[in-house]
Amino acid sequence: MxxxxxxxxxxxxxxxxxxxxxxxxxxxxxxxxxxxxxxxxxxxxxxxxxxxxxxxxxxxxxxxxxxxxxxxxxxxxxxxxxxxxxxxxxxxxxxxxxxxxxxxxxxxxxxxxxxxxxxxxxxxxxxxxxxxxxxxxxxxxxxxxxxxxxxxxxxxxxxxxxxxxxxxxxxxxxxxxxxxxxxxxxxxxxxxxxxxxxxxxxxxxxxxxxxxxxxxxxxxNRTTNKLPKMPKEIKPHPYGIELGIFMRMLKTTSKKTIQSFLTGEFSRVGSTTAKRVLKKVELHNATRPYTLTREQAEKLIKTLQTEKLMVPPLDCLSPIGANSLEASMKTELSAELVVTVTRPASVYRGMPFQIEAGIAFGGNLKSEGQAEIMRFANRVPLLYEKSACAITRSIGEIDWRRYGLSQTGGRGVPYGPLTVAVHMASVWVPFTSESKAAIASYPIIVKEIKLALQECARHLRNYLKRQYRRQRDQARIDAFTRYSKELAGAIADLTRGNKEKIAELIEESLVKNTKAMIKVKEGEQ
Amino acid sequence: MKIDHSSTIKKLAKLGEEVLEQLEKKKNPEIDVRLRSLNNVYFDEKDRLIRLGNKVQKRSFFNLNQSKKFMQTMLIASLCKELLEQDKPPLSIRQIYYALKRTLPNSNENTFDAQKETDPLIEDIEVIIDALREELNLIATPKGVIAGPLTIRDKTSGDDINLAKMGSAGYSVPAIVEKNTIDFKHCSADYVLVIEKYAMWNIFNRLKFWDKNNCIIITGKGQPARAERRLLQRIHDELKLPVYVMMDMDAYGYYIYSVYKQGSINLAYFSEKCAVPDAKFLGLKVSDYENFSVPKTALIKATKSDMKRLDEIKKYDWFKTKEWQKELKDLKNFGYKIELDSMVTKGVDFAVKNYVPTKIENKDWLD
Missing domain, CATH: 3.30.565.10 (Histidine kinase-like ATPase, C-terminal domain)
Incomplete structure (x- = not known):
C-alpha cells in the first residue's frame, strides 16, 4: 500500500x-x-x-x-x-x-x-x-x-x-x-x-x-501641470473584511494582543469598541491573535461588523477633479459642451470610493448611434466586458429622455452626439473578475454613479434648452427677414411707395422689435 | 364700359398706409381683425340679422405665429388692388391662391401652400376694410337662376337684359351683382318668389308663373351662394318688393329660409348686405299637409339626423319666435318630411295654380 x-x-x-x-x-x-x-x-x-x-x-x-x-x-x-x-x-x-x-x-x-x-x-x-x-x-x-x-x-x-x-x-x-x-x-x-x-x-x-x-x-497632450494628490494608504475597515483575510491577518500580525490587533490593524476601531466587542465574544483583551480558532475568529469579525463604526477616512482618495477632467475631455473630444462632476466620497463594504462623471456633447462627436461610454477605474480605462459593468448599468437605468436626449423606451444607452465618462476611484475597486474589466454593481456604487450622471445631465438639459431657444430665436429672425421682403413689396404696391425704402423701414423695425430677444441671447453667452 | 372700383381701391390703399405709418414710427405693425368665430356672432333682435360682434384680434408682423399671416394678408390685399386698378376680370378665390403662390427667395417655403390658407384671409380683408369680396373683384361660383319682369343693365358689357325674355333656362345670376356692375333699369313685378330647388323653379318658369302672377322667381339651387342672396336683397331693398320663400318641409329647408332671411353664421359679417329680414316663409308648413290634402305617398319618414338638426335649429335665436317654435315642434311631432317635388303627386301644375296663389292670397305664411 x-x-x-x-x-x-x-x-x-x-x-x-x-x-x-x-x-x-x-x-x-x-x-x-x-x-x-x-x-x-x-x-x-x-x-x-x-x-x-x-x-x-x-x-x-x-x-x-x-x-x-x-x-x-x-x-x-x-x-x-x-x-x-x-x-x-x-x-x-x-x-x-x-x-x-x-x-x-x-x-x-x-x-x-x-x-x-x-x-x-x-x-x-x-x-x-x-x-x-x-x-x-x-x-x-x-x-x-x-x-x-x-x-x-x-x-x-x-x-x-x-x-x-x-x-x-x-x-x-x-x-x-x-x-x-x-x-x-x-x-x-x-x-x-x-x-x-x-x-x-x-x-x-x-x-x-x-x-x-x-x-x-x-x-x-498634457492639459494640466498640476499633479494628482497622492492617495493615502488606509487600514482596512471591519465592514469590508472577509473571514479568510481576517484569519490571515490574525496569523501574520505583529501585534501581540487581540485588542491591539483590532485597534492597530483596522480603521475606526478604538479601544472602547475593541474592549466591548471582545467582551461580547468572551475573549480576553490580551489573547494572542494567532491562537484564535476559526470559530472564535468568525464570531469576532461578525460581531465587529454589527457594531456601529465610523466610516473609514475618505481623504485617502485622489480623484481627477471635475475641472481637470473637464479640461482634458474638452481637449480630447472637441465637443461643444463638456460638464463634469466629482461626487463626495462614499463607502461600500468598508471601502472608500469616489465617483466622477463627465458628459461631452456635440461638436465633433458622431451624431448617429448610441453614446460613447468611457469607463475608468483608478485612472485606468476599462475596455472590455462593457455590459457587465456597474457604469454601463447605471447609464442604462437613467431616463435620459428627461434631459432632452433620445433613448429607446427610457432604458439603455442614450443616442446622440454624446460621450459619457465615469471614473471610480477607490482603495479597492470591486472588479467582477481577475481581468479587471468591469466594476461590480454594488447598489451604493450604482447610486453614486447615477447621481453624478444626473447632475451632469441637468447641466446638459439646461444647455440644450438654451441652445434650442437660441435656434428658435434665430429661426424667428430668419422667418421675419424672409417675410419682410414680401411684405415690403405688398406695402409698396398698396401705397405706391418705394419698395427699398419700405424694406429699410421694416428692417429697422425688426431690429428694434427683436432687440429684447437678442439681449437675452447675449446674456446667455 | 369701365367699372368704377375707386372706393374699394381707396380702402385697400388705406390699409397699406396704416401699416406704413406704424413702420415709420418703428412700431410692430399690427392690424385689427374682427373675429369671425361663432363666439363673436350674435343675433340682432332689432334688425333681425345675424351679425358679427366687436371682438377684435390683433394681427402683428413681429409675432412669429402671426407674421406669415400678416404678410399673406398684405399680399392678397395688394393683388386685389392691382387687379382692380387694371380693371381685370374677377378671379375666383382658387385663382387668387394660384396667382399668389410662389417660393420665398432663398428658402423652400411658399407664400401659400393651400387654398385653405388664402380663403380665410380673403374673408379677413372683407372685414378689415369693410368691402365685400365682390367689391374686391373676387368671386364665388354662383349657381342661381332668375326670371320675371325685370330689366337689368350689365355694366361690364353695357347690355340691357330683360329677365322676362330668357326662355326656358332663365337668367344665370352673375357672380358679381354689385351696383357698380349691375343696375336695375325697369321692373313691374309685385313680389319675389324664392324656390329652394331648380326642378320646381323650372315648372314655375315653364308655366310662366311669373307672367301670370306678375312676380320674379329665383332659385339658389339648394343652399344659395353669395350672389343670389345679394341680388335678392338688392331687389327687395331697391325695388321694394316683398319676398316669399318656398322650401322643403324639413330642418334643412327651414334653415335655408333663415339664411335668405337673417344671414348665416359663417358669413355673419355679410348679413347686412345680403339678408332680407322681411322675407316670409310660405311653406311647406306642417299645416299644409292637411289644408292641401297632401297624399300620404308624399311623406318621407324623418331620419335621426333630420330630428337632430331640427333640435339644433330650434335653439337658434332667430327661430325663437312663438310661431316658429310651434312650427318646429309640430314638425317634430309629425315625424315626416315633405319635399317640394312631391307636390306633383297632386298634379304637375298644382303648386303653380293652386298652392302658391292660395297661400299668398290667404297670407298663410310664417315670418
Missing part, C-alpha cells in the same frame, strides 16, 4: 504560479492576440504612470509598436519615471506576484503585482524572446540594460544579458521592450489608440506619445 502513496507523492509537487498562469492566461487578459498586445501596453503604461506619480514627476510616456513579422509585434514602453535600482529589475519584471500593493489598501492602478511580468511571460511563451528593460535613476548614473526571462517552473527571474546602455537619452526613466504574437488594430473601442486616448483623459498631467506600426505618431 505504501508504495502507491509513494508513487503518488512523486507526482505531487508544487505548481508554480507561472505554470498556473501559462495554463490560465485568459484570466489576466492574454486570451487573444488582439487583447494580449493591448494588455501588455496597459500594464507597461500603468507602471510608468504609477512610477511618475510616486516620484511627483509630470509623466511622459512613449508607446511604440513595431511590426516584427506576421502576427508579431515589438512593444516598447518608455517613461520618464525615477528609474529602478538595478538589483530590483529582475524581481519586478520577471517574478509574478512581486509587488508592494497587494496587501495595502491604497488607490492605485495595479493591484496584484502580476501585470508587467505576465506580459513578459506572454512574450516569452509566444516568441521565446526575453524582456528587455533599460532603466536609469538619475542624470549622472549609468543606464542599465537587462535582458530577462522567467523560469516558469521556479517563478524566478533569469538574467540573459546585462550591460550599460550608452544610448539611453533621458535623465531618468525606464524602457521596457518585448516581442509577442499579436494582432494590431489601429482604431476602435478596444484598440491601443483608444486605450491611450482614454488614459490621457483621466491622466491630465501626463503626456502620452504613440507611435503605431503604420507608422503614425499621435500625441495626447
Amino acid at each position: 505504501a508504495s502507491i502513496a509513494e508513487e503518488l507523492a512523486k507526482k505531487q509537487r508544487d505548481i508554480s504560479i507561472a505554470e498556473f498562469f501559462e495554463k490560465n492566461r485568459h484570466l489576466l487578459g492574454f486570451d487573444s492576440k488582439r487583447k494580449s498586445i493591448l494588455t501588455a501596453v496597459k500594464e507597461g503604461v500603468d507602471n510608468g504612470l504609477d512610477a511618475c506619480e510616486e516620484a511627483r514627476i509630470p509623466a511622459e510616456i512613449t508607446v511604440t509598436i513595431k511590426q516584427a513579422g506576421t502576427d508579431r509585434y515589438r512593444v516598447i514602453i518608455q517613461d520618464n519615471g525615477p528609474g529602478i535600482m538595478k538589483k530590483q529589475i529582475p524581481k519586478i519584471f520577471a517574478k509574478l506576484l512581486y509587488g508592494s500593493k497587494f496587501h495595502a489598501l491604497i488607490q492605485s492602478r495595479g493591484q496584484q503585482g502580476i501585470g508587467i511580468t505576465a506580459a513578459g511571460l506572454y512574450s516569452q511563451l509566444t516568441t521565446g524572446k526575453p524582456t528587455v528593460v533599460t532603466t536609469k535613476t538619475g542624470p549622472n548614473r549609468p543606464a542599465h540594460r537587462v535582458e530577462l526571462k522567467l523560469d516558469i517552473l521556479k517563478n524566478e527571474p533569469q538574467i540573459i544579458k546585462e550591460e550599460i546602455d550608452l544610448d539611453f537619452r533621458l535623465p531618468h526613466g525606464t524602457k521596457v521592450e518585448m516581442e509577442m504574437e499579436a494582432q494590431f488594430v489601429s482604431k476602435g473601442s478596444s484598440s491601443i489608440y483608444e486605450y491611450l486616448r482614454r488614459t490621457s483623459i483621466v491622466n491630465p498631467s501626463a503626456q502620452i506619445i504613440f507611435n503605431d506600426p503604420t507608422p503614425s505618431k499621435f500625441i495626447f
Whole structure:
C-alpha cells in the first residue's frame, strides 16, 4: 500500500504560479492576440504612470509598436519615471506576484503585482524572446540594460544579458521592450489608440506619445501641470473584511494582543469598541491573535461588523477633479459642451470610493448611434466586458429622455452626439473578475454613479434648452427677414411707395422689435 | 364700359398706409381683425340679422405665429388692388391662391401652400376694410337662376337684359351683382318668389308663373351662394318688393329660409348686405299637409339626423319666435318630411295654380 502513496507523492509537487498562469492566461487578459498586445501596453503604461506619480514627476510616456513579422509585434514602453535600482529589475519584471500593493489598501492602478511580468511571460511563451528593460535613476548614473526571462517552473527571474546602455537619452526613466504574437488594430473601442486616448483623459498631467506600426505618431497632450494628490494608504475597515483575510491577518500580525490587533490593524476601531466587542465574544483583551480558532475568529469579525463604526477616512482618495477632467475631455473630444462632476466620497463594504462623471456633447462627436461610454477605474480605462459593468448599468437605468436626449423606451444607452465618462476611484475597486474589466454593481456604487450622471445631465438639459431657444430665436429672425421682403413689396404696391425704402423701414423695425430677444441671447453667452 | 372700383381701391390703399405709418414710427405693425368665430356672432333682435360682434384680434408682423399671416394678408390685399386698378376680370378665390403662390427667395417655403390658407384671409380683408369680396373683384361660383319682369343693365358689357325674355333656362345670376356692375333699369313685378330647388323653379318658369302672377322667381339651387342672396336683397331693398320663400318641409329647408332671411353664421359679417329680414316663409308648413290634402305617398319618414338638426335649429335665436317654435315642434311631432317635388303627386301644375296663389292670397305664411 505504501508504495502507491509513494508513487503518488512523486507526482505531487508544487505548481508554480507561472505554470498556473501559462495554463490560465485568459484570466489576466492574454486570451487573444488582439487583447494580449493591448494588455501588455496597459500594464507597461500603468507602471510608468504609477512610477511618475510616486516620484511627483509630470509623466511622459512613449508607446511604440513595431511590426516584427506576421502576427508579431515589438512593444516598447518608455517613461520618464525615477528609474529602478538595478538589483530590483529582475524581481519586478520577471517574478509574478512581486509587488508592494497587494496587501495595502491604497488607490492605485495595479493591484496584484502580476501585470508587467505576465506580459513578459506572454512574450516569452509566444516568441521565446526575453524582456528587455533599460532603466536609469538619475542624470549622472549609468543606464542599465537587462535582458530577462522567467523560469516558469521556479517563478524566478533569469538574467540573459546585462550591460550599460550608452544610448539611453533621458535623465531618468525606464524602457521596457518585448516581442509577442499579436494582432494590431489601429482604431476602435478596444484598440491601443483608444486605450491611450482614454488614459490621457483621466491622466491630465501626463503626456502620452504613440507611435503605431503604420507608422503614425499621435500625441495626447498634457492639459494640466498640476499633479494628482497622492492617495493615502488606509487600514482596512471591519465592514469590508472577509473571514479568510481576517484569519490571515490574525496569523501574520505583529501585534501581540487581540485588542491591539483590532485597534492597530483596522480603521475606526478604538479601544472602547475593541474592549466591548471582545467582551461580547468572551475573549480576553490580551489573547494572542494567532491562537484564535476559526470559530472564535468568525464570531469576532461578525460581531465587529454589527457594531456601529465610523466610516473609514475618505481623504485617502485622489480623484481627477471635475475641472481637470473637464479640461482634458474638452481637449480630447472637441465637443461643444463638456460638464463634469466629482461626487463626495462614499463607502461600500468598508471601502472608500469616489465617483466622477463627465458628459461631452456635440461638436465633433458622431451624431448617429448610441453614446460613447468611457469607463475608468483608478485612472485606468476599462475596455472590455462593457455590459457587465456597474457604469454601463447605471447609464442604462437613467431616463435620459428627461434631459432632452433620445433613448429607446427610457432604458439603455442614450443616442446622440454624446460621450459619457465615469471614473471610480477607490482603495479597492470591486472588479467582477481577475481581468479587471468591469466594476461590480454594488447598489451604493450604482447610486453614486447615477447621481453624478444626473447632475451632469441637468447641466446638459439646461444647455440644450438654451441652445434650442437660441435656434428658435434665430429661426424667428430668419422667418421675419424672409417675410419682410414680401411684405415690403405688398406695402409698396398698396401705397405706391418705394419698395427699398419700405424694406429699410421694416428692417429697422425688426431690429428694434427683436432687440429684447437678442439681449437675452447675449446674456446667455 | 369701365367699372368704377375707386372706393374699394381707396380702402385697400388705406390699409397699406396704416401699416406704413406704424413702420415709420418703428412700431410692430399690427392690424385689427374682427373675429369671425361663432363666439363673436350674435343675433340682432332689432334688425333681425345675424351679425358679427366687436371682438377684435390683433394681427402683428413681429409675432412669429402671426407674421406669415400678416404678410399673406398684405399680399392678397395688394393683388386685389392691382387687379382692380387694371380693371381685370374677377378671379375666383382658387385663382387668387394660384396667382399668389410662389417660393420665398432663398428658402423652400411658399407664400401659400393651400387654398385653405388664402380663403380665410380673403374673408379677413372683407372685414378689415369693410368691402365685400365682390367689391374686391373676387368671386364665388354662383349657381342661381332668375326670371320675371325685370330689366337689368350689365355694366361690364353695357347690355340691357330683360329677365322676362330668357326662355326656358332663365337668367344665370352673375357672380358679381354689385351696383357698380349691375343696375336695375325697369321692373313691374309685385313680389319675389324664392324656390329652394331648380326642378320646381323650372315648372314655375315653364308655366310662366311669373307672367301670370306678375312676380320674379329665383332659385339658389339648394343652399344659395353669395350672389343670389345679394341680388335678392338688392331687389327687395331697391325695388321694394316683398319676398316669399318656398322650401322643403324639413330642418334643412327651414334653415335655408333663415339664411335668405337673417344671414348665416359663417358669413355673419355679410348679413347686412345680403339678408332680407322681411322675407316670409310660405311653406311647406306642417299645416299644409292637411289644408292641401297632401297624399300620404308624399311623406318621407324623418331620419335621426333630420330630428337632430331640427333640435339644433330650434335653439337658434332667430327661430325663437312663438310661431316658429310651434312650427318646429309640430314638425317634430309629425315625424315626416315633405319635399317640394312631391307636390306633383297632386298634379304637375298644382303648386303653380293652386298652392302658391292660395297661400299668398290667404297670407298663410310664417315670418
